[in-house]
Amino acid sequence: MWTIRLVVFVSILAAGCGGEDTCDPIANSGCDDNQACERVQDGEPICVAAMVVVGRVFDLETNTGIGGARIVALDANGASMSFVATSAADGTYTLPIPVLRTDGGAPAESFTITLRADASGYLTFPAGIRPALPFDTSGAALTDGRYEITSALTDVALLKLPAGGPAVGTIKGRVAENSTNASVLVVAEAAGLGHTAVAGRDGEYTVFNVPAGAASVQGYARDHNYVANNVDVPAGGTVEADLDVSVDAASTVSGTVSIVNGQLGVGTSVILVVESTFNTAIARGETPPGLRAPEPGAAPTVNGAFSITGVPAGRYVVLAGFENDNLVRDESGIGGTALVSQEVVAGQNVDIATGFKVTGSVDIVGPGATSPEMVTGAPTFTWLDDSSEDRYAITVFDSYGTIVWEAGTPKSVVTLPYAGPTLQAGLYYQFRVASIKDPDTVISRSEDLKGVFFMP
Secondary structure: OHHHHHHHOHHHHEEOEOOEOOOEOOOOEOOOOOEEEEEEOOEEEEEEEOEEEEEEEEEOOOOOEOOOOEEEEEOOOOOEEEEEEEOOOOOEEEEEOOOOEOOOOOEOOOOEEEEEEEOOOEOOEOEOOEOOOOEEHHHOEEEOOEEEEOOHHHEEEEOEOOOOOOOEEEEEEEEOOOOOOOOOEEEEEEOOEEEEEEOOOOOEEEEEEEEOEEEEEEEEEOOEEEOOEEEEEOOOOEEEOOEOEOOOOOEEEEEEEEEEOOOOOOOEOEEEEEHHHOEOOOOEOOOOOOOEEOOOOOOOOEOEEEEEEEEOOEEEEEEEOOOOOOEEEOOOOOOOOOOEEEEEOOOOOEEOOOOEEEEEOEOEEEOOOOOOEEOOOOOEEEEOOOOOOOEEEEEEEOOOOOEEEEEEEEOOOOEEEOOOOOOOOOOEEEEEEEEEEOOOEEEEEEOOOOOEEEOO
16 A cells, blocks of 8 residues: 555655755754655655654543643663654644655654653653553554554553652753764652653653752763753742763673573573662662663573673662563572662773572463453462472552552462452552562562553
């Protein structure tokens, strides 16, 4: 169908640049409405029919549209690959997606993306146990002179922040372009807790829901350091904070991982999480794009020495065995099993003295064995039997990272019906299983990203 349409609409796909001789694909300027300035295979940038994600941001509980939400597209490594769109009063938005084109103006590539959405008074999506599901740009359809991507995955439901929190404000600004165009995670730290945004392609960012008072704003980008900007956040107001690139060099973080009784796990990965964003209850936080070993996109293969290059200065929690690789952090209490926080100083390489130990995981059967799974009533949790356990401990978390139910089963009993508080429609939950050796030694547990389920 696209071949026929390209012939019919060739004048739409590759048109003049809004009266300009050239257009700018970085700023996406110089083109008419419904057009974008895009790179061309073996040619100069041209104005073409824009590719856009079309969707809606809405309140998870009331289905009411959320105005002023900010939406950005992320690539498979969590890096920003679009500008930032702002939703209209009814929650609808249109987000342009840059795509390499043929000389006729048609998309010359396809790739998977996820969406991030932030809004005042709401939890960021994705966050905690709520993941963003990827979708492919190959599904774009030429509609009214532009390529549109729209599906259930382009409508984003946000969860309100718990009532009774502190007065908050907003920080917005622009991060300076770095020499490698690396994506920037912006972290505003207030009272030791990090609040975040991902800067768009043009460097523009907004951090919502920052507690009023003093805050330190920092940018994290692979291979680059930024100069922190200290601000005073007004309650109910907005303060501006631009971030400049520092001349200080980035660092390399190295260490070792040992696999102990790995069972099906033969290799793992290591990521760096900005410490102020780390939630100890669910062991999750935000990782600046690219701070991973092996390199982003590669299968987990670490079994021994590892190095993460291009690390900006800051304090990180170092996580091994976080991804779905049949391995988890060994919590048996032997050396190398505790969570590690590491300070990184600009231009100074770090060799973590204590090695990390990971072990074979307790495998989840369901719900949520491979991805978030819908349940229509109280679920029954099922997992594969571990070896050497005396009992199992089961914990259920909600979308806020709060424990909603805890229970246990004796040795070799690997199913448990949920018997906690009524599950709320629209919310995401996660169950985790710990294999216990009496009296209280955790010898294994289920993987960090499995066991997620939701009520429709």
